[in-house]
Amino acid sequence: MHWTDRVYGESAITDPDLRALIACPTVQRLKGIRQAGPSALAFAFKAVTRFEHSLGVHLLLRRLGADRREQVAGLLHDISHTAFSHAVDFLYESDEQNHHELIKPSFLNRPDLVVAIERLGFTPADFYDDAIYPLLERPLPWLCADRIDYFFRDSLACGVSTPEAVSRMLAALDVIDQTIVFTEVSAAREAVHLFDIMNREWWASPTEAYIYNEFAIALRTAFDAGLLVEDDLMADDAHVLAKLRASGDPTITDALDRIAHFDLDCLVDYIPKVTPKLRWLDPPVKVGSSFQRLSQF
Template identity: 40%
Template sequence: MIVTDPLYGSFNVDKVLANIIESEPVQRLKGIHQGGASYLVNRDWNMTRYEHSLGTMLLVKHLGGSLEEQIAALLHDVSHTAFSHVIDAVFEHDQEDYHEKIYEQVIGKSDLPIILSQHGYDYEELLFDHGQWQLLEQPPPTLCADRVDYTLRDMYTYGHITKEEVTKFIADLTVVKGKMAVKTVSSAEWFVSTYFKEVIGFFMHPLNVYGYEALARLLKTALTANILTEDDFLDDDARVMAKLTASSNKDIQTQLSRLHPHVTVVEEDTHYTFHRKNKVRLIDPLVYTDGGLKPVSHLSEKAKSMINQTKEKALAGSYVKVIAY
């Protein structure tokens, strides 16, 4: 199978990866929006978990990761529910890890164990020990394939960075002793700036925050009214929305009517409609210099300042006032 990606180009992938891509659990991710509620309030914010999952797999492959790590990368988000991290707000998971809590359950009930067994893999050994894959996941603020892909993908797709900038940054990535790093301070500074745009300009954009909060409240209402169950979130966004739309519950219909791209909101920290704090996300890329690895914050005051700004803003959270529905 040839997989073509707008960021990384075309790759011929192994048969096991092709079988997994064609499986129902991975195909379901085409209907799970990466930004949760974002597509409801801005039709252009429409990136999916499927695109991100394939991209993360290809980035691991590009960096020389093993076939096993490519499989883990392809499946790292397979347990994301409808509306992605909005469900963390619904079930009050402050660490935004609901999909991780149900990961083993989702994998075990799917056809993925059979597919992997046909290719000689024990799915539990391959997928349930997340610490064995150094390229795929690393605790923040270190670079990892997951973090790099969603940042580049969102910011490129939404017009904040160019293809040339993406290509240059990817060419500057390297792996040293299993850790992802960049070869120059300038590339590290660029990625810190790009991550700042992702966290502050997109995740914490007032309209995005509004959509997230409004949808979370709507879903809580639907659960309380027994219009939805927890299992419904294992479906995709469109099917859950169809259930909500078909409901005769007036409260639900009122809340649905307020989820659209023409809502007017502003940041307002005094007379605000609601205040939201997401998980604090920071990045401090390692730079390969003088034969060793150093965080860019130790090498660049510019990067250090941007990292501190991101932290301060994230800790403060977003204060959003609704002007008009």
């Protein structure tokens, strides 16, 4: 399995058991789920998929020396994302905006994944909780493979980072005591700066708040009218979007039209019902054989 990755360049997965896992229909489903959720309907360049990101997290963990189980956890960490990714968190409101994590066991126990996971020598329960994998997941504002990969990937897609900047930051990553660190203060500062731009102008921007809340209106209306059911969200973006567009309900079609033809004038006096999660970095930086947070320099 060879491809050119937008972050890591020429890449390959040669392990036949890993390739069998990736070939599972439940993993392949992620090709149809945009990381940007409904924002991709307004901005076509936001084409990163959960599948691409999951492969990227695996590659980064491999690069950082994670063991095989944690690398598999990286491949599977987003397996339960529903259609349009975090859009569901604006429907089922929560502070953590992590609905996909709550339903993860049901996806991991699908028959195709059970067979592939057991072939690798693991069980589905090994991957219920990503928090047990310190390179894969850490709380904000720490570095972790998931956060680093979506930052690099999304910032490239949005034109906030350049390939050269990503290469600089990637080359300055290391691991100390199961903690991902930057080896250079300059790389850490560049990452914090670009991550802040992504948070402010994209992930948690007024534009994203508007788009996600409008899409939640479409979803809520469709559910209330019986046009969508829970299982529809377990499919992919195209499936849900086709049902919404075919509904003929003006509340739904008008919301979709406002998203597809987004205009900054929509944000004047707009107050979102749900706001996106804020994200920030204070990364550890290598100091001798240990590290300290960038804010301590």
